[in-house]
Amino acid sequence: MIDRYHEHSEQLLAQLPKGIFITAKGGEKINTMTIAWGHIGVIWGKPMFIAYVRYSRHTYDVLEQATDFTINVPAPGELKEALKIAGTKSGRDIDKFKEANLTLTPATHTNTPRIQECPLNYECVIRYRQTMEPALIPGDVKDRYYPNHDTHIMFFGEIINVQG
Ligand SMILES: Cc1cc2nc3c(=O)[nH]c(=O)nc-3n(C[C@H](O)[C@H](O)[C@H](O)COP(=O)(O)O)c2cc1C
Numbered sequence: 001m002i003d004r005y006h007e008h009s010e011q012l013l014a015q016l017p018k019g020i021f022i023t024a025k026g027g028e029k030i031n032t033m034t035i036a037w038g039h040i041g042v043i044w045g046k047p048m049f050i051a052y053v054r055y056s057r058h059t060y061d062v063l064e065q066a067t068d069f070t071i072n073v074p075a076p077g078e079l080k081e082a083l084k085i086a087g088t089k090s091g092r093d094i095d096k097f098k099e100a101n102l103t104l105t106p107a108t109h110t111n112t113p114r115i116q117e118c119p120l121n122y123e124c125v126i127r128y129r130q131t132m133e134p135a136l137i138p139g140d141v142k143d144r145y146y147p148n149h150d151t152h153i154m155f156f157g158e159i160i161n162v163q164g
Contacts, residue, residue: 005047008120008164009040012073019083021072021102022051025112026065030104032072032096032115033059034087037152040159047159049124052152058091060153068110068125069157072118073164079117109161120164124157 012020016036023032037052049071053060063069074083082100089096097104103116107123114121132151134142 002047002160002162005159005162006040008073008162011076011120011164012040012071012122015073015076019087020074021083021086021115021118022053022059022069023072023104023112023115024059024062024066024069026062026067029062029065029091030097030112031059031062031091032086032102033057033091034083038071043156044127046127048127049122049157049159051155051157053155054150054152056150062091063126063155066112066126068112068123069155070107070110070112070114071122071124071157072115073120073122074117075119082117107161108163114163121162122157122159123161123163124159126155127158128156130154130156 016038019034019036021032022035035051039050041048053063082102085100086096104113105116107114110123131153134151
């Protein structure tokens with residue numbers, strides 16, 4: 001287990017509700033999208049970042065072919081326009097890196113690169129995934145978040161490197 005995986009967690013968790021990027025490369029496809037749901041913790045004695053990605057996202061299709069992903073955290077108050085583009089447009093239709101002026105740079109431990117403009121990056125290897133069980137979702141949550149049954153899949157990424 002890497003030491004001090006939690007060292008920058010306050011910065012990560014403060015930015016999360018405002019949006020961070022999850023980037024994934026699977027086969028020839030590469031994409032990034034904005035996420036505001038997720039958590040960091042320990043499972044099976046390993047530090048993990050767990051991301052929630054709906055089936056409908058292009059990012060879901062890429063993650064299905066990927067072995068890893070990176071989590072890219074903007075500096076406070078920065079990259080607002082890029083977060084908007086990555087969170088409203090689909091990689092099916094456009095090259096989001098080009099459109100949002102984001103530069104990819106190789107990561108040290110993952111096939112998926114990281115975003116250079118983000119000062120805090122997590123390199124995560126996918127260890128597990130889990131679909132939400134519709135029968136167990138509270139009725140009010142289902143009505144609000146899943147009227148079209150487009151539930152989230154949880155991607156469990158073991159954090160193998162943190163750059164911050
Ligand atoms: C601030 C913000 C937070 C978001 N959080 C999530 C999230 O946690 N999970 C998710 O599936 N979509 C989330 N979205 C929506 C996706 O980012 C959006 O649908 C995006 O266009 C999907 O791109 P893709 O089709 O290239 O994957 C969020 C959007 C914004 C603006």
